Amino acid sequence: QVQLVESGGDSVQAGGSLRLSCVASGYTYSNMAWFRQAPGKEREGVAASSSVRRTTYADSVKGRFTISRDNAKSTLYLEMSSLKPEDTATYYCAAYRGFRTLPSLVPADYNYWGQGTQVTVSS
Numbered sequence: 001q002v003q004l005v006e007s008g009g010d011s012v013q014a015g016g017s018l019r020l021s022c023v024a025s026g027y028t029y030s031n032m033a034w035f036r037q038a039p040g041k042e043r044e045g046v047a048a049s050s051s052v053r054r055t056t057y058a059d060s061v062k063g064r065f066t067i068s069r070d071n072a073k074s075t076l077y078l079e080m081s082s083l084k085p086e087d088t089a090t091y092y093c094a095a096y097r098g099f100r101t102l103p104s105l106v107p108a109d110y111n112y113w114g115q116g117t118q119v120t121v122s123s
Contacts, residue, residue: 002026002112004093009117012083016121020078022093022114029095032076034067035107036089036119045105046091047078056103060086083121090116 008020020034033048047057047067055067066079076093094110104110 004114006117022076031096038089048103050103
């Protein structure tokens, strides 16, 4: 059974750091990404990794967030540093089974989603 399970969300002060994890089971995904959604806002792409390990980031997180994966552990990570209050959101892991060269930050490009983990950054 396909399953993505996120963890690592927490409440932190601005300027702090967190590492989110997403464990994938049921299949080895080649395309994975992190999205986030704040209350009253649309889901937005944060960082993505393609089948050939190309990565892309939203402009708002470039230089602060890093996406990585450990295939041996079937785990996707999101290292977040210099956190800002505007980073507050529920963070979701997403996956797509097919092959893609370019990473995507478009939600419709993914067909498997985790349940989300909450990140709250206070000023």
